[in-house]
Amino acid sequence: MDTILRLAIQKSGRLSEDSIKLINECGIEFSNGGGKLKSTSTNFPVEFLFLRDDDIPGYVSDGVADIGIIGENVSVETQKKVNTVHRLGFSKCRLSIGVPKDFHYEGPQSLTGKKIATSYPNILNDFLHEHNIHATIHEISGSVEIAPGIGLADAICDIVSSGSTLISNGLKEVETVFRSEAILIANENLSAAKNKILHDLLFRIDAVKRAKNTKYILLNAPNESIDKIIALLPGVKSPTIMPLAKEGWSSLHSVVKENEFWQVIESLKAHGAEGILVIPIEKIIQ
Numbered sequence: 001m002d003t004i005l006r007l008a009i010q011k012s013g014r015l016s017e018d019s020i021k022l023i024n025e026c027g028i029e030f031s032n033g034g035g036k037l038k039s040t041s042t043n044f045p046v047e048f049l050f051l052r053d054d055d056i057p058g059y060v061s062d063g064v065a066d067i068g069i070i071g072e073n074v075s076v077e078t079q080k081k082v083n084t085v086h087r088l089g090f091s092k093c094r095l096s097i098g099v100p101k102d103f104h105y106e107g108p109q110s111l112t113g114k115k116i117a118t119s120y121p122n123i124l125n126d127f128l129h130e131h132n133i134h135a136t137i138h139e140i141s142g143s144v145e146i147a148p149g150i151g152l153a154d155a156i157c158d159i160v161s162s163g164s165t166l167i168s169n170g171l172k173e174v175e176t177v178f179r180s181e182a183i184l185i186a187n188e189n190l191s192a193a194k195n196k197i198l199h200d201l202l203f204r205i206d207a208v209k210r211a212k213n214t215k216y217i218l219l220n221a222p223n224e225s226i227d228k229i230i231a232l233l234p235g236v237k238s239p240t241i242m243p244l245a246k247e248g249w250s251s252l253h254s255v256v257k258e259n260e261f262w263q264v265i266e267s268l269k270a271h272g273a274e275g276i277l278v279i280p281i282e283k284i285i286q
């Protein structure tokens with residue numbers, strides 16, 4: 001039987017949509033309708049397992065799944081032995097210490113002797129240890145942010161994204177303990193055949209990721225400005241230039257980095273560029 005790689009993804013939650021989107025952008029098709037537990041791709045040797053996120057590191061470390069997509073916070077907290085093979089750049093968040101608004105916080109030492117509620121006792125324990133703080137960790141599995149309000153704890157250590165949950169519970173964020181994003185983890189003992197499939201998958205993920213940070217740009221410019229415009233455009237190799245029907249003008253095509261592109265666009269206009277089009281790129285193979 002042909003080798004197949006088992007990929008665990010979150011069944012439903014904050015990671016699910018982006019995980020599925022990434023797989024689809026890699027050109028891998030599968031159906032995940034009907035609350036199924038398993039699904040096999042029709043065009044790539046991968047089988048999907050849909051699980052609760054907390055179970056994914058364990059399944060990958062035990063070899064029930066070969067690879068998995070998981071928040072780094074969960075992977076680190078569960079302390080399972082797995083390899084982190086790729087950082088995926090979505091589901092970014094931070095694990096932070098929150099204290100009541102009126103708590104006079106002067107640094108980690110202010111937590112000495114306090115009771116801190118969290119679902120991340122291991123990561124919090126490492127943080128306290130690193131700062132040589134003695135505090136009591138009170139592990140709870142959900143609704144951590146209400147703990148100070150109901151007198152269960154003096155502070156919390158929880159996931160923060162926009163910060164609005166903290167604010168609406170009368171808390172303030174005083175310390176970032178850990179920064180997280182979605183990661184791809186793998187079993188430490190994959191067979192050569194499975195590693196080959198993983199390698200092919202990573203190749204596709206890289207192509208998609210590279211394309212996301214990059215835009216294709218087309219513009220028209222007077223010939224006398226072309227050299228200056230080329231100097232502004234950090235192209236993949238060198239920009240393509242084609243003459244326009246309009247005498248003395250050319251069309252120029254290149255690739256620009258998303259984060260550099262607004263700054264470049266302003267300079268391009270200053271050099272007489274017109275009809276600037278910026279187009280998303282689906283994949284970049286290098």
Ligand code: PRT
Binds near residue numbers: 013158162164
């Ligand atoms: O059911 P299952 O166990 O699979 O899912 P889950 O409920 O345990 O996890 P889920 O889907 O909520 O989160 C999955 C992963 O998404 C987390 O492990 C993080 O890596 C990542 N992530 C990104 C977040 C957030 N952003 C986030 N904002 N996880 C949780 N939150 C919660 C947080 O716990 C707090 O209650 O959102 C609230 C804070 O958000 P803000 O925007 O108000 O600050």
Ligand code: ZN
Binds near residue numbers: 052
């Ligand atoms: Zn969970």
